[in-house]
Amino acid sequence: MRILIVGAGATGGYFGGRLAAAGRDVSFLVRPGRAAQLRAGGLQILSPSHGDLTLQPQIVETGDLAGPYDAVLLSVKAYALEGAMTDLAPAVGPETVLVPILNGMRHLETLTERYGTAVLGGVCKVATELDAEGRIRQLAALQELSYGEQDGRLSPRVERLDAALQGAGFAARASTTILQDMWDKWVMLATLGGITCLMRGPVGAVNSVPGGGAFAASLLQEIASVAAASGHPPATALMQRLAAGFTDPASTQTSSMYRDLAKGQPIEGAQIIGDLLARARGFGLETPLLATVDVHLGVYGATR
Numbered sequence: 683m684r685i686l687i688v689g690a691g692a693t694g695g696y697f698g699g700r701l702a703a704a705g706r707d708v709s710f711l712v713r714p715g716r717a718a719q720l721r722a723g724g725l726q727i728l729s730p731s732h733g734d735l736t737l738q739p740q741i742v743e744t745g746d747l748a749g750p751y752d753a754v755l756l757s758v759k760a761y762a763l764e765g766a767m768t769d770l771a772p773a774v775g776p777e778t779v780l781v782p783i784l785n786g787m788r789h790l791e792t793l794t795e796r797y798g799t800a801v802l803g804g805v806c807k808v809a810t811e812l813d814a815e816g817r818i819r820q821l822a823a824l825q826e827l828s829y830g831e832q833d834g835r836l837s838p839r840v841e842r843l844d845a846a847l848q849g850a851g852f853a854a855r856a857s858t859t860i861l862q863d864m865w866d867k868w869v870m871l872a873t874l875g876g877i878t879c880l881m882r883g884p885v886g887a888v889n890s891v892p893g894g895g896a897f898a899a900s901l902l903q904e905i906a907s908v909a910a911a912s913g914h915p916p917a918t919a920l921m922q923r924l925a926a927g928f929t930d931p932a933s934t935q936t937s938s939m940y941r942d943l944a945k946g947q948p949i950e951g952a953q954i955i956g957d958l959l960a961r962a963r964g965f966g967l968e969t970p971l972l973a974t975v976d977v978h979l980g981v982y983g984a985t986r
């Protein structure tokens with residue numbers, strides 16, 4: 683199976699690097715700056731939990747892409763989606779599956795409008811970042827990738843994709859509930875991002891001051907209410923797990939959005955928080971904490 687990874691960043695570089703090291707036919711679609719970095723130093727993963735890796739990846743620069751691929755894994759940030767959708771177009775043929783692993787939901791609608799039934803749902807759970815030298819640093823042991831048809835069928839094309847992704851050193855999973863999985867991840871991530879970005883610290887730091895735990899628990903409830911109104915309520919057991927994790931004073935957890943914000947980089951506030959708030963307003967839900975997070979991120983975006 684010919685696999686194209688669009689964006690050799692923290693997530694795409696990680697999963698694509700593991701796949702390439704396991705012998706899969708993987709190419710990375712990259713822009714000139716990243717291409718030069720990869721040619722000079724290779725694709726490097728630094729992982730205390732799963733082992734370091736350096737390899738010379740197959741790369742294709744945007745503009746040079748030819749012919750369809752069997753699978754395209756889209757791993758750009760939401761604010762780069764429009765450009766990437768155009769750059770990857772030559773890779774999508776009638777048999778191609780396109781698997782986005784962005785956080786949030788809006789991209790799935792945007793991609794499906796453009797690429798129709800090629801688009802599967804996708805969720806990635808990993809904590810990675812690019813360092814100043816362009817190396818991928820893994821920050822926690824977690825490394826899961828799930829994918830599936832939007833209508834939940836376990837189709838032959840998902841089974842083929844699954845066969846190619848299994849056994850590459852991370853947890854790969856064909857899902858028959860991928861839309862619910864994406865919503866569940868969004869509820870978790872938006873709450874985690876909201877807590878850490880608004881309060882500017884890891885979950886434990888927020889919970890170590892009076893009122894921090896109550897804020898975290900209330901934000902989770904607001905966000906879960908949007909998922910429920912959208913037809914994707916998180917299960918009770920998940921809510922209990924999330925509430926316990928987000929009110930834990932010992933937690934060192936942060937989100938990728940917080941890590942980007944702490945470095946002064948662009949963030950995906952519109953996709954992760956703004957879109958949720960717009961949906962809440964569409965349903966007439968009262969979500970004052972979510973609205974506060976949205977204003978805060980808006981000010982960050984406008985002044986950075």
Ligand SMILES: NC(=O)C1=CN([C@@H]2O[C@H](COP(=O)(O)OP(=O)(O)OC[C@H]3O[C@@H](n4cnc5c(N)ncnc54)[C@H](OP(=O)(O)O)[C@@H]3O)[C@@H](O)[C@H]2O)C=CC1
Nearest residue numbers: 689691692693711712713758762766784785808809810938
């Ligand atoms: N990092 C994490 O821990 C997690 C992130 N996510 C989600 O995954 C998604 C991707 O995030 P992440 O991997 O961290 O982001 P990064 O910024 O690390 O990587 C994105 C990469 O995409 C590249 N890119 C952008 N536009 C194009 C284009 N048109 N063609 C080719 N390459 C392009 C950028 O390269 P350049 O700009 O250099 O050209 C960059 O290297 C986000 O939605 C994020 O929320 C989900 C789970 C965990």
Ligand SMILES: CC(C)(CO)C(=O)C(=O)O
Nearest residue numbers: 807808809936937938939
């Ligand atoms: C899984 C988690 C929370 C890892 O950091 C993530 O998806 C993110 O931060 O974007």
